[in-house]
Amino acid sequence: MARGRVTRLTACDVRFPTSLGAHGSDAMHTDPDYSTAYVTLETDAEDGLKGYGITFTLGKGTEVVVCAVNALAPHVLNKDLGDIVGDFRGFYRQLTSDSQLRWKHSSCLEAQTSFSCILLPNQIGPEKGVVHLATAAILNAVWDLWAKQEGKDPRTLSSCIDFRYISDVLTEEEACEILQKNQAGKKEREAQMLTQGYPAYTTSCAWLGYSDDRLKQLCTEALKGGWTRFKVKVGADMQDDVRRCGLIRDMIGPEKTLMMDANQRWDVPEAVEWMARLAEFKPLWIEEPTSPDDILGHAAISRALAPLGIGVATGEQCHNRVIFKQLLQARALQFLQIDSCRLGSVNENLSVLLMAKKFGIPVCPHAGGVGLCELVQHLIIFDFISVSASLENRMCEYVDHLHEHFKYPVLIQKACYLPPKDAGYSTEMKEESVKKYQYPDGDVWRKLLAAQGK
Amino acid sequence: MARGRVTRLTACDVRFPTSLGAHGSDAMHTDPDYSTAYVTLETDAEDGLKGYGITFTLGKGTEVVVCAVNALAPHVLNKDLGDIVGDFRGFYRQLTSDSQLRWKHSSCLEAQTSFSCILLPNQIGPEKGVVHLATAAILNAVWDLWAKQEGKDPRTLSSCIDFRYISDVLTEEEACEILQKNQAGKKEREAQMLTQGYPAYTTSCAWLGYSDDRLKQLCTEALKGGWTRFKVKVGADMQDDVRRCGLIRDMIGPEKTLMMDANQRWDVPEAVEWMARLAEFKPLWIEEPTSPDDILGHAAISRALAPLGIGVATGEQCHNRVIFKQLLQARALQFLQIDSCRLGSVNENLSVLLMAKKFGIPVCPHAGGVGLCELVQHLIIFDFISVSASLENRMCEYVDHLHEHFKYPVLIQKACYLPPKDAGYSTEMKEESVKKYQYPDGDVWRKLLAAQGK
Structure with missing residues (x-):
């Protein structure tokens, strides 16, 4: 079972100066610095496991996502991981439908394999823009931590899905049916x-x-x-x-x-x-x-x-x-x-x-x-x-x-x-890597910014 | 003509505790504190005029919009207001298509009236989520300032519009035609x-x-x-x-x-x-x-x-x-x-x-x-x-x-x-009002937060 109360959430602004080599350049993004708002979750569980989550950004503005992660943090801090994943749909909706911030069942799987896809149950373990990227970073960290802790329990994956606004094309029953059908093979x-x-x-x-x-x-x-x-x-x-x-x-x-x-x-x-x-x-x-x-x-x-x-x-x-x-x-x-x-x-x-x-x-x-x-x-x-x-x-x-x-x-x-x-x-x-590429205080950026006279 | 170089851009987090009276409550927003990221633009023009811009938020997260305004500020600071409004479409696209941040003509009007709609030329006067709200706040301030400075010049309103992604239903020619037709009456x-x-x-x-x-x-x-x-x-x-x-x-x-x-x-x-x-x-x-x-x-x-x-x-x-x-x-x-x-x-x-x-x-x-x-x-x-x-x-x-x-x-x-x-x-x-309702240091919030033991 999922263990521990979330005691700490930190978010780092980590940027790689990829624009220097035109890596990742395209018709709309001519000078991207591949970056991430990097979230770390800690709990008071004795296992000492941490959850890590990222969202992907292109340099400038990563600090805005970090700011949004911090704005969402009260939803996560002091919560029990068991409560979070026990009603993951509810928690998802809480994050995405924060009444002020939004202004921005069945067990289908069971298996045994020797690799670690976090979605496969055999292992341990306002929905857009900046706020949604921050939501992704936090939830990615929750999944990472959950996947590290959890044993081979079959999980009710469909219970993690918020069907709000999609029930006209996919109901929970249909979702389960699809998953169940694929038990074969x-x-x-x-x-x-x-x-x-x-x-x-x-x-x-x-x-x-x-x-x-x-x-x-x-x-x-x-x-x-x-x-x-x-x-x-x-x-x-x-x-x-x-x-x-x-x-x-x-x-x-x-x-x-x-x-x-x-x-x-x-x-x-x-x-x-x-x-x-x-x-x-x-x-x-x-x-x-x-x-x-x-x-x-x-x-x-x-x-x-x-x-x-x-x-x-x-x-x-x-x-x-x-x-x-x-x-x-x-x-x-x-x-x-x-x-x-x-x-x-x-x-x-x-x-x-x-x-x-x-x-x-x-x-x-x-x-x-x-x-x-x-x-x-x-x-x-x-x-x-x-x-x-x-x-x-x-x-x-x-x-x-x-x-x-x-x-x-x-x-x-x-x-x-x-x-x-x-x-x-x-x-x-x-x-x-996190230390070296942290923006603007990591070694790499201090040198680059100094060279640009900043 | 538009005058002055933008010398200062400030953004304030101003919140009104409207949730205390259930004002503004609806089926999805049960406890809104009506708030704004409030932008002030100053220039070096001798007229001493300032531009004010707002975007509307519901309390929590306003600090994220303020952060986004600051991320966009380099596009505005040290720019000449004349250059900004002289190629307003280009400036709009620059703000909304910042290559890193986005990851997140004709003169049709002429008239004389005795009121001040900023869009009527006779007067002195990226694209979603947090970053777009911040864009709105900044551009609203530009329009405010421009409208205060500008005399009765007929303006080329359609030249302010970015037709990217809408040219399949509205071209610049059609836009001008609509405006021109309505000169009558x-x-x-x-x-x-x-x-x-x-x-x-x-x-x-x-x-x-x-x-x-x-x-x-x-x-x-x-x-x-x-x-x-x-x-x-x-x-x-x-x-x-x-x-x-x-x-x-x-x-x-x-x-x-x-x-x-x-x-x-x-x-x-x-x-x-x-x-x-x-x-x-x-x-x-x-x-x-x-x-x-x-x-x-x-x-x-x-x-x-x-x-x-x-x-x-x-x-x-x-x-x-x-x-x-x-x-x-x-x-x-x-x-x-x-x-x-x-x-x-x-x-x-x-x-x-x-x-x-x-x-x-x-x-x-x-x-x-x-x-x-x-x-x-x-x-x-x-x-x-x-x-x-x-x-x-x-x-x-x-x-x-x-x-x-x-x-x-x-x-x-x-x-x-x-x-x-x-x-x-x-x-x-x-x-x-800005002083009193500034979050979290204005008088109103200091008292409210103290009462909540924060």
């Missing part, structure tokens, strides 16, 4: 994950700010490493896009998979025109063609691009389950991209995985950033084992950055995620 | 506003936390004061709703207008069932029946309630123009409720007024809170004079709270807003 899928891992694609080769030479070099290396699926950033300049996409398609050949990502650069008609031009390079999908809030816009783009064989992918900036619900209802996407740190932690991601299953849409998570790969591997492996039971049209993003700062970094083998084997949500960072 | 409408004012409705009588006796008393007073349109909060308890709605309908009689507001309490099917039960009290609209993000849900509710003669109203928590665009495209509302402090100030509200006009949907602004009436009167009077040119099915919310803290409070006469006559955006608060 579960052991085989677990074994498959252990031996082969979950298929991944790489975004590391073709950031918008990379030169053609660097792109070629990285692409060559990736091909040698066994990668078969590649994503390229597009949307800033048509001529550049044509040249870069051509270059990559030539290098990887006609059989391997190419995806394109516009990072919200276009209006609806522009997206359709631009992709008509890039269709010759046979992309599987165009990702974030326009505003992440524009459900009907994505639906229009989907309809226009379907005859060209191009799907629409989106989700990394969809701020809650209500937006995902509508994207599915409107047939606005053909690939759904959850994010482990933008939605309200595991609780809300579960509802999205289940809705995607109901609508028959494959989930291909967003990852990269700081720790997103570490977290999302838990969600997508769970999706395969317990929800979708399929790998068709499915893969998880992978970016080769910043894993060295994590205590339990992801393991990639033959372009696949190998299941994590340590207890918890893989969220814990190395102490020395 | 403008003088008459201005005169009409000066003599009769803009029609208002009252929400002051029937907050959810008020007793029946209080409700009756306030309703009696409002009827005496000439009010003919009333809004009642519903959604927490059906029996209460039936009793309270019956009570009000009896008091106001069959001819006067009754609106209902559920403040997002329901899921889609629940909203339809609940309103079928309350239809006997003949409400004009049901406001916020479900999640403000649920465009398709609002469309489904609209379709279901149309045969009962009940419209759907929403918008006060719609976080940007992209959501409004889709509400209009999906025919999801019959009354559109802009909010002066949630959208990105005047710039973004202009785009919503123009889209509503194009779709033929009446705008009935949200007001109340702290200062929302003061700000939104400028927008809705402008809407009548220059955009919609109609009062049909139109009215502006009014709540009789906290006006005494403003230097230029709204003026209500015979249940209508009289046009403001002082230069600026009516955003300036009285110095002594």
Whole structure:
């Protein structure tokens, strides 16, 4: 059983100066410093375990998320972990529906495996914007701590989901039915994950700010490493896009998979025109063609691009389950991209995985950033084992950055995620990394800011 | 011309302990302390004018918005006001699309009147959540300052609008066309506003936390004061709703207008069932029946309630123009409720007024809170004079709270807003109010927090 009363919650502003190397650059985010509001939960339990949670940010403004975490802290402090996870739906709603702040059952699973997906029960262990990112960081820490403590009890996962505003497409009964149905074949899928891992694609080769030479070099290396699926950033300049996409398609050949990502650069008609031009390079999908809030816009783009064989992918900036619900209802996407740190932690991601299953849409998570790969591997492996039971049209993003700062970094083998084997949500960072990259007082930033005369 | 370089930007956390009297209580916000992140802009211009901007919050978390204002401050400090308003679209996009923070033309108007709507040129005068509220507070201060400085130059209002993500329904050319068309009859409408004012409705009588006796008393007073349109909060308890709605309908009689507001309490099917039960009290609209993000849900509710003669109203928590665009495209509302402090100030509200006009949907602004009436009167009077040119099915919310803290409070006469006559955006608060209600150090809060042993 979950143990301990939460005695301490701290939030750190940790930033990595990735903009110095144009890592992570795209058509809308030209100079990101990959950063995180890093939450640590401590309890008075004798086990001494801590929970670690992150949310992902791009540098500036991380202090605002830290401030929001502190504003939410009274909901968590002095609470019993058992009470929190015992009524996790209620606790989720308490965090997301704080009456002042919002102005911003059944046991289905039972198994035995030898890896540690926090969603699999065999292991120990106002819904948008800044406040929702802070909620994600806190809840991610709760899941990490819970997953480390809890034994192999089968858990009532659906009882963690807040069905408010989605009951018109998914009821708790339907959620349980999906989970129950997938008891069949579960052991085989677990074994498959252990031996082969979950298929991944790489975004590391073709950031918008990379030169053609660097792109070629990285692409060559990736091909040698066994990668078969590649994503390229597009949307800033048509001529550049044509040249870069051509270059990559030539290098990887006609059989391997190419995806394109516009990072919200276009209006609806522009997206359709631009992709008509890039269709010759046979992309599987165009990702974030326009505003992440524009459900009907994505639906229009989907309809226009379907005859060209191009799907629409989106989700990394969809701020809650209500937006995902509508994207599915409107047939606005053909690939759904959850994010482990933008939605309200595991609780809300579960509802999205289940809705995607109901609508028959494959989930291909967003990852990269700081720790997103570490977290999302838990969600997508769970999706395969317990929800979708399929790998068709499915893969998880992978970016080769910043894993060295994590205590339990992801393991990639033959372009696949190998299941994590340590207890918890893989969220814990190395102490020395947190210290060094803390903003603005860590060594790295003191030097950088001094060099900028700040 | 706009004068001065911005030399100082300060943000104050000002909170009014309205929860002590259940003012403002509804089905989702049971204990609001009406609050604001209050921004003051100073320049080095010799005129000594300052710009004041607010955004509206409900107590807790206001410090997070203040933190976000400070994060955005570098975009404003040391900028020339002339440069800011000279490329206001560019400046708007700079604030809302800060590459790190977002992760979170023609002259159409010319006139002469004797009141001061900041949008009318004859007078001296990113995009969601916390960061967007902070953007609103800052831009509201810019508009206030600009409106105070600027003479009667005709302004190119459409050049303030960021058409990104809405060009599929409204182009800049169409926006100008709408404004130009309404040059005809403008003088008459201005005169009409000066003599009769803009029609208002009252929400002051029937907050959810008020007793029946209080409700009756306030309703009696409002009827005496000439009010003919009333809004009642519903959604927490059906029996209460039936009793309270019956009570009000009896008091106001069959001819006067009754609106209902559920403040997002329901899921889609629940909203339809609940309103079928309350239809006997003949409400004009049901406001916020479900999640403000649920465009398709609002469309489904609209379709279901149309045969009962009940419209759907929403918008006060719609976080940007992209959501409004889709509400209009999906025919999801019959009354559109802009909010002066949630959208990105005047710039973004202009785009919503123009889209509503194009779709033929009446705008009935949200007001109340702290200062929302003061700000939104400028927008809705402008809407009548220059955009919609109609009062049909139109009215502006009014709540009789906290006006005494403003230097230029709204003026209500015979249940209508009289046009403001002082230069600026009516955003300036009285110095002594800011001092007294500042959180947590103002007198009022020091006493309250001490009484709570904090």
